[in-house]
Amino acid sequence: SQQGEEDPQALSIQEGENATMNCSYKTSINNLQWYRQNSGRGLVHLILIRSNEREKHSGRLRVTLDTSKKSSSLLITASRAADTASYFCATHRWREYGNKLVFGAGTILRVKS
Amino acid sequence: DAGVIQSPRHEVTEMGQEVTLRCKPISGHDYLFWYRQTMMRGLELLIYFNNNVPIDDSGMPEDRFSAKMPNASFSTLKIQPSEPRDSAVYFCASSGLAGGPHTGELFFGEGSRLTVL
Numbered sequence: 001s002q003q004g005e006e007d008p009q010a011l012s013i014q015e016g017e018n019a020t021m022n023c024s025y026k027t028s029i030n031n032l033q034w035y036r037q038n039s040g041r042g043l044v045h046l047i048l049i050r051s052n053e054r055e056k057h058s059g060r061l062r063v064t065l066d067t068s069k070k071s072s073s074l075l076i077t078a079s080r081a082a083d084t085a086s087y088f089c090a091t092h093r094w095r096e097y098g099n100k101l102v103f104g105a106g107t108i109l110r111v112k113s
Numbered sequence: 114d115a116g117v118i119q120s121p122r123h124e125v126t127e128m129g130q131e132v133t134l135r136c137k138p139i140s141g142h143d144y145l146f147w148y149r150q151t152m153m154r155g156l157e158l159l160i161y162f163n164n165n166v167p168i169d170d171s172g173m174p175e176d177r178f179s180a181k182m183p184n185a186s187f188s189t190l191k192i193q194p195s196e197p198r199d200s201a202v203y204f205c206a207s208s209g210l211a212g213g214p215h216t217g218e219l220f221f222g223e224g225s226r227l228t229v230l
Contacts, residue, residue, distance in 0.1 A: 033218065042117075042204055042221035088156070098169055099144060099208070101219060103156040
């Protein structure tokens with residue numbers, strides 16, 4: 001299975017602190033994506049990093065990818081209460097699995113104000 | 114842009130009844146996906162379509178589940194007969210990049226929460 005595994009399962013921090021979530025996967029990939037899910041809502045795409053990229057930024061988000069370790073991290077800087085949500089990594093491997101994403105179990109982030 | 118629209122948002126039914134979930138993808142998107150989310154199993158891909166044709170249904174749990182996409186703007190996921198273990202949130206998502214290999218993002222609907230008593 002190429003399913004990603006997020007770490008930690010749950011994270012609780014104070015507003016203003018940074019939050020780091022990690023994702024590991026088992027096979028080579030074309031790209032890795034991060035999604036956010038607020039309680040009772042659908043998933044929202046945050047950022048995509050391709051296998052030949054090592055780091056990407058989007059606003060307060062920073063994603064790194066280490067293909068040699070088959071791992072990725074999502075850093076949210078200066079967290080806000082509104083960042084409270086579940087965060088999922090998803091891997092894409094077109095040639096072997098077609099056009100589908102395989103999602104990890106997610107990290108539940110709670111930002112306390 | 115209306116986004117992916119799913120209905121119903123909530124469905125409570127009794128074991129043995131037929132359940133039909135509906136999805137309208139984003140206009141112009143040529144891929145449509147059905148996912149199921151539970152606490153125990155997380156997000157599971159059930160089936161996906163490309164240009165209305167089912168491409169991979171290997172995630173469909175059993176013959177009680179069926180999905181159709183009669184046209185580019187509508188898809189259904191049907192469970193007949195339903196069982197309590199089918200209780201979950203079912204998500205529809207669409208993707209808009211034409212041609213392959215795809216690398217783009219998925220746009221999810223708000224989900225249909227199904228409870229089978």
